[in-house]
Amino acid sequence: MAQPMYHQIADELRGRIEAGELAPGAQLPTELELREKYEASRNTIRDAIKRLTSLGLVETRPGQGTFVVQRIDPFVTTLTGELEAGRAPGESAAYLTEVSDEHRTAKVSAPRVEVQVPSAEIVGRLRVEPTTQVVSRHQERYLDGIPWSLQTSYYPMEFVTTGGALDLLKAEDMKDGVVGYLEEKMGLEQVGYRDWVTARTPDLNEQNFFKIQHDATVFEVFRTGFDQHGTPMRVTVTVFPADRNQFIINVGKVPPPEYNVEA
Amino acid sequence: MAQPMYHQIADELRGRIEAGELAPGAQLPTELELREKYEASRNTIRDAIKRLTSLGLVETRPGQGTFVVQRIDPFVTTLTGELEAGRAPGESAAYLTEVSDEHRTAKVSAPRVEVQVPSAEIVGRLRVEPTTQVVSRHQERYLDGIPWSLQTSYYPMEFVTTGGALDLLKAEDMKDGVVGYLEEKMGLEQVGYRDWVTARTPDLNEQNFFKIQHDATVFEVFRTGFDQHGTPMRVTVTVFPADRNQFIINVGKVPPPEYNVEA
DNA sequence: GCAAATTTGTTCGTATGTATT
């Protein structure tokens, strides 16, 4: 037994999926059928299918069966070039839409605004004292009705208390963007930002919102915006499920993309 | 039974790991011990541990036991700002070392050079005819002896045949970088590049090289370099295991990082 | 709307194989 049986079964099914014989959305044979076909026990069949689910190739639905996953046409976010707008990653939906696909419709939830004591992660990036409070603005983003990203921005509380940027506490979407508002209100200009991209597994909230498995992967992008004094003025944390998101970074002189390179 | 037993067991173990009670490298109780502790069958215990493995929290070693994973101090690659050097992501080890940690020692294998018919992925990005050949230069990269990335660069075959850049076929590391060589030899200047970042599961070769599970995650970065005419001059594909790699993108005026923000 | 049939999910028990100490 060079390869265990459940590996072999999984590999054959994977081959049939990648060859297109089992198209996206198609139902795999039931456990009982596979059991007869491969003359294996039910547990062995289930081990094989578990391998495919862990690769994100299939999904099982209790009471229904196992199905080849429908791959979502990936959403492509350009992390560079949003400086003028001073937006968080994925915020300028118009531009992004152009990059990835034509007819996507973006939807954003009303922000959930909170005043809170920041986590160590935010303290380090926003460079505030651990005891001070910060304003957090959280939004859920959809594209074509599909959950696309979860985003939370953090601002120093002084922006409200001594800076007079009272609208930061308003639970309303800011049409011209928060950065424009802060410039108008406080003379703060975002002259640059640093994105920090990591990957991890989703927490429970993210699993539920994105409808992804506990062992799926999400990108976590920390964007720290800097003002004209080189001081961090806000930190935005955006979480993207990796199965439907990609990123572009343009540096120097780069021609516009002529077409989507995906096969 | 709100939650199945193997979820509860996994959650409790996860809690003990995240609380530091089970430190990185520490051995978990054996299956037999856990079986007695939770009064569950061996299969149930194994299901619980499988959940932790799929989260990348623990790893099991046959004949030894189950151990909390040793998290590698992440390697941080800056995707912007390498324009002058015209390097592929992670190539300018000196700079990267500065960003992430102090005393890392980079090592690169000698390139494996091939002349081949490009895949559709490369054809689209390098904008060559599907029938023409390309030069590929493949390298394995290590940091502190740990496999860090796999990188393959593709160049149009004309660079050799009509451009006279014969050294492209030499299986030697180019000290001053390929981009510098092409500028000197052919007057080709890389004036910009586009990085395309995606995530996927590793293929067999990558599993073996990085010593990662079949359901782990790797970043795949496609870098397309453009010359002064706006024509793609090379495509570099770099694969990074997500458990030990992060990325930074700087846009606009950004102060140097004062310290590593990780807690 | 309900009952039956189908399908996957959870849990147990048992046996044997393989890797490491």
Added chain:
DNA sequence: CAATACATACGAACAAATTTG
């Protein structure tokens, strides 16, 4: 070689979700 610990594989029973009649 023996003991220990995980890996594979089988069989069985009941539960939960969904579809079908």
